[in-house]
Amino acid sequence: MRPGFTNDASVTERILATYDGLPNSERLIADYVLAHPNAIAKMSAKEIALSSGSSAASMSRFVKSLGFSGFAELSFALERDGTASTPVEDSESIFSRANLDEIIDFVLAVKMEELAATARYLKTSKLSEVVELIRNARLTIFAGVGNSISTAQNAAFKITQTGYRATACSTSDGSSLVALTLSEEDVLVLISTTGYSKRLVNVVENAHKVGASVVIITDKEDSELGRLADIVLKTSTHDRLLTRNLRFSQNPINFVIELITVLLYHSSTDAEELARIFDENMFFDKDLSKTGDSDATS
Known part of the structure; x- marks a missing residue:
């Protein structure tokens, strides 16, 4: 196998x-x-x-x-x-027709299987170990390149909401510098669907120099970054079933991040209070009445 x-x-x-x-x-x-x-x-x-x-x-x-x-x-x-x-049904047949309803159903089926496959990999992964690393870390930094940078920043925001310190830089150079300030108590989480990025290799090497734990969320656990990481959380991205060369999906990675967020939330003694404070700040920011419903995710 x-x-x-x-x-x-x-x-x-x-x-x-x-x-x-x-x-x-x-x-x-x-x-x-x-x-x-x-x-x-x-x-x-x-x-x-x-x-x-x-x-x-x-x-x-x-x-x-x-x-x-x-x-x-x-x-x-x-x-x-x-x-x-x-x-x-064959993808070539689906997209050659102009029936939008059928296309929507096909894309939905692909996306559902994408998440289901990722869930199967996670059940045999070291997910619980990653959650414990973040729980006990002084700081967790998320790093990516390209469209994974925004995903890393979103991940850091979510983790911070649960009461744990997390951050993400807007550039790989910034991530490399921050990695050097980590310690053995800290965690670096790489986000890379392909597992191939020379810029992220430098980030990992800097994290290893200071003894930080390195986790990667990726489709390619046997890639260079996968081999450099201490723990791999494997995903399954099905972009190629929808587009030949365009790589766009962040669904599997976001699923992993949100799963980690939920697990951290339920293991944190501060998460409930932080969520209440966050809600209050959102009401203030939007000038909404505190008697109405909030939309903290918009």
Whole structure:
């Protein structure tokens, strides 16, 4: 079994987790399988290879890349996946039509499976250990690059609301500098779907220099950042089922962050009082009557 896969990991999950590291000949097969989830369950290895424009040798390597011993095991997994709650129609067919209702249902199904897959990984992860690290930390800093920076800042805000000190910088350079001010009592949480970022490697190295614990939330636990981290919380992002090259989803990472937030809230003696104070400040900020309902998340 390929490292990082649970025994019930779907074929789709395996493809998405390995895609970036596949050679072009195997990516052709991966693209075909992702685009035709129903058809391939009834096809032979040779038929899949020919239909994808690849070769039998590449098909054999592709099967091994997914962690299967052979095509028979892959076929069994495809048959099993066909009975699961996954999207039931090929994505190419869905997006070629102008039926918005069907597109909404398809995207919803993909997003639901994205979260369900992430939840399966979390159940076998060291999530409770991460919560304890943050509970006992003097400071937790969240760091990311690109659109993960705003996710890191949002995470720090949520954690602070539960009564624990957290922060996030607006640049990777800032994160590198702050990492050097940490101590053995502190925690660095990296947010990186791909697990590949030279800028974040520098942040991790600085955190290691001062003895801080390093956690990463990522799809790629066998990436460079995954190997550098002390604890990996694995996610499963399904962007490639919706867009070929656009990487946009933060849903799995936000799910992990919100799960940590809830766990911290229920283990904090100050969270309830802090939430009350926060509500009062929001009323003041919006000039709302204290007899009405608040909207603390807007």
